[in-house]
Structures are given as C-alpha cells and as structure tokens.
Amino acid sequence: MNNAGWDAKENLIPFSPITDGEVIRSINSALIGNSKRTTSYKFVFFKSILDNLFNVDLNSDSEYFLGFDAISLRFAEIYWNLILRCKLRQMPENSDGKISAIERILFDFCEKYGYSIDETEFAFEGLRNAQQLELSEKIKKSVVTKYVLGAFCADTDWKFYHFSKPKKWHGIFISRDFFIVLAKYRSDFEKVNYFEWIKYLEGINKEEDSYMLASKLDKSTERENLNPYRKTLFEFGQTKCFYCGKNLGENAVDHFIPWSFVKDDKLWNFVLACPLCNSKKSDSLTSQDFLDNLRLRNEKLRKMNHDFVQREFKSYTFSKLALMYQNAVFNGYRCGWMPGGRDAR
Template sequence: MGGWDLKIGEIKQSYVTDEEIWKALNQFFTHASTKMSYKYGLLKSLIENLYNINENLELMFNDVFYSFTKIYWNLVIHHNLWQSNSKNQISAIQKTLEDICLKYSIPKEWTFDKLPYSIQIETLDSIKKIGEKYVIGAFYSDTNSIFYEFNIKRGYLKFNRPVYKFLQKHQRTITYLTNYHLAKFLESNNKIPNINYLLGKVEVISKRDSLSKYLEILTKYDKEYCFYCGKVIKKEKRNKHVDHFIPWSFIQNDNLWNLVISCQKCNIQKRDNLAEEKFLDNLLLRNQDLSKEIEEENNNFFINYKEEKLIQLYQYSIYNGFSNIWSPNIS
C-alpha cells in the first residue's frame, strides 16, 4: 500500500457515506500490510483522542503519540510482546523503547505511568519521530485517503467531518474491532497461552494505574461530598473514588472534565453505566467552576473542552449501547 513517506496528505473525497467509510475500514483491517502492529496502535490512539480535537477537528500529534507511546511501552516493555512479523527484524519502535529502558535501567515490569515525567517526554519525542515517518502516512493511505488530512511539519491531523461523525457513532464497535485485530496480530508473532490472554491485555493497555493525580486536583476544588449521592465522604482515602462520568470503557481516556469524586458505594454500583441526565447537567456546571479556577493556575486540562462535546459524548454513549441508566440509591 505504501504512503509511509508522505509529509502532507489531503483528503481525497470530503463527502463520504457511512458505507464508504466501513468499506475503507474493512479493507484496512483485512488487507493492510501487517509487517508491524503500528497501524492498529494508531487507530487505537485516534479513538482515545476523539474528544481531544479542537474546534477545527484537528488533533495534535503530541496527543495522538502520547497515547501511542503509552500503548507501545506497555505492550513492548511491560508485557514483553514482539511487534513485527519477522523474528529477524525488530520494529523501530520496539528497539527505541528497549534502548530507553536499558539507558535508565528501568525495571521491565514498569508500566508507562510509572516512568518519571522527563523520561515519558523523552520517550514520546523519539516515538513521535518514528510515528510521523512510518505510521501517519501509512494509515492515511490504507484507509483510502478519506480519514484525515495531515501535515507532519505542523504536527497535526484533521479529521474528515463525516469520518469523525462515523467514529463517534461507531466508537464502541471500532474499539472492539481494533483490539481484536491488534490481539490477533500479536498472537501470530508471540508465544502466548491463548487469544483471550492477549485480548484482555490489549483492552486495558492504556488504562492508568492510578488516578491519584486527578484525585488531588478534584479534592482541591470540589467539596468533600459524593458527586452522585451528595453524602459527605469519610476521611479515609479508600472511601474516596475518582469516577469516569462517561465510562472509561467507552471514552478510553482520563479527561479531567469527565472525572468526578464519588463515594465507594456509588462508584461500585455505577460500574460501567451512565448516570441519569440530571448528573450531566451537574457536571456541566461543575466544569464551568472547575475550568475557571484551573485557568488561573495555567492548566491545560480544559484546553479542548466544550460543553457541546460532553453533551455529544453522553448522547453517543447511549447510541453506542450504554443504555442502562444508573441513579444513586439515596436512603
């Protein structure tokens, strides 16, 4: 297929139907060159950053490749999985990650989250260079040049509007498909007990070890009560949970504007469900306050946040099958 050495890509056809997008995606899954696992990793990273676009549907490479780097660190270092289809040819990304691991004597069992921030950034910079060179253009070509336009020098890609809508509408299915194909690729090139072993790993590969960083920020601004049931949360840390308002399994990201503090009981009861709509309204208000206070401290957490985005996300969650609406048991 080629396309890997492109520096700039334009959208070949800006009006595309859902059928045409499914066709391009199917072709990508079934015919894309499978020498390396990269393109699945890129699609996973795009999905994870679907709600990090700016108002022009542009996604910065820094965001895309932060997810991408985290995914590959966890696959290569933490899970020790080979990323090319040839035993004799190590993938450039795997080589880079292993070199960094060696350079700083990082224990193999460490996940990306455990790395000191400076090493995370150094790793991101190296992986981004490889990704810009070998992955962005290749994925663009493999999906028929209709998914996005991009400019390597300016460091961004811009979604084709109908494709962006499509990804929102079918986010959950595409996540499943991508995880499945990535796991399948890894299965053919690694010795593993069974495909479920890998599928389980791939599904949570970008999940954070801990949300304590967010707990700290939220505790500073929110009062000490549960976002859902409103009860005061007992002082002990284990009673205080950070909850993904839109379930993590859908959004696959930890945007601060989607995180709330909840008591243990609500967190456990809510699980993978959506909360009823009045909590969406409450969250929109909470975000108004939180973003104002955070702005003063020069924080980036709300940089691409828009109220419409959260409302859309809520609606698309339901559209994608999160139709079991939860409300707290207040008694």
C-alpha cells in the same frame, strides 16, 4: 499495509461528503487489509486516535485537529505497556534477529536510563513526566510521522485526514464525517481493531491465547494512579458524593462517562463518589440531570487557577462531553442510573 503511502509527504485532497457506510467500509478495509503485515503500527495508531477522541479540537466546520503529541504519547504508552510490561513481541522472530523500530527505541531508552528490559514491570505512567515526553517525542519522529501517518492515510483512500510534512503541521485534520462516525460507532471500531491486532500478535506470540491478548490490549492505556484527579477535585471543594450527596470520607473517583467507553482520563469527566455509588454505577451512565450538573460543575472548575486544571481543560467543551454521552448510549451503555439513596439528600 499499503506500501504506496508510507513515505507520502502530505495529503491535501479536499474532502467530499461521505456516508456513514463509506466511512465504515474505509476503516474496516484499512484494518483488515489483505497483504501480509510486518508490524502492528497500524492498530496502535488507530487505537491512539480512538483513545484521543476526547482531545480532538472540534472548533471548525469541516475538519477537526488532533495533535501528533497526543497521538504519540498514547502510542508510546501502548507500546511501553505491551512490549516491556507484558513482554509481547511485535515482530516475527527468525528474521535475522531483526527487531522493529519501536522495539529498538524502547530498548535504547531502557539502556539509557538503566531499566532492565527483562525485568521492567512498571507501567508507562510510572515514568517521570519528562521521560514520558522524551520517549513520545522520539516515537513521533521515528515511527508515527515516519512510517504510519502516510500509510494509514493511503489505506483509508486519503479520505480520513489531512496532513502535511512540508507545511510542518503539528497534527492531523480529521474529516468531520469521519470523526462523527468514529465517535458514533466507537466500540465497534475498537473491536474490529482488537480482533485484527490479536490475529497478528497470535502469530508471533505463540504462547498467548486470544483472551489474554484482548485484555492486555484493552488495559494498555488504563491508569492505575488516579490520585491527581481525586486530590484536585477534593481541593476544589467537592466534599459530597456527586451522585447521592453523602459526605465523603474515603472518597472514590469515578469516570462520569465510563472509562471502558472513552479510554481516556480527563479531569472534566471525573467526579468524586462514595464507594457505594461508585460500585453501583459501575459501567452505567446516569440520567440526563447529572449531565447538566456536570456541565455546571465544569464551568466553575475550569475557572480554578491551577496548572493541572488548566491543562486538563484545554480540549474541553460541554458539547463534546454531551456528544460522547450520547454516543455511549448509542454504543449500548445502560443509561438512566440513579443513586438509591438520593431522596435522603
């Protein structure tokens, strides 16, 4: 970790044009680093940004906004699931029984609400909304904006994003060039991040093997309960499989762009599908026709006067959905999937 940056108050150095290669070099060197690490914050922060690419506001020419609330909520979710659910330690033992700030916050929170630290096995999504927000707010103040924001910015040579504490900005303004490259090489960045993070965790959690660690990191932001999405789409009147048109009895909810690529759940990326299409499509992308159908579906859906729908559509634009679809293809996701039974429609 570049210790020079952690207490920086702001970065307002103007962005100059930067090539794909330079962005990749900059991120890789921030993640790989040479100095000895004492926390995993950097990896979690970077994962929080990657997992939030769907939520970045693209309505500007040169820099794109991502709020601290979104970053911190993801940060809270990852650490809750890794520390409390998977029991992964985040700091070497023997340093005078010291624990990291993030562990302290989580343990205090558990004590406050009477959750046992040793026996809490439910996922972050099991917490009530207000509790999720309380925890994420605390983490935002005491970890994300305190220790990580400046350090990661320094590690990327102040070229990744702008931020300002004195101006009380509520998030980071990501350089457009960086955003484009992050989205384009998303899977590769994720792998480098996981690899370095696993090396760090292996040194602390001796009994864990890398394969198990990789799957724990990857699943740390996976929702188990997709019912709100299923229910809303059904209420909206989607009674047929989005892909084959069959009437839905027992409906399954499907990430149009696979979850394994976007690592996010947004209503506008969900469709209802019959179990057969759901399992056959799996981690593939459909043909372009279905992307057009989803555009039309979303135009109608976003008009629904429903709090949940309005919240979910806050960061939606079709061009972002289309960009992520193309990037998933670029990242190696098989595209052109069609349901077998489509002719029978």
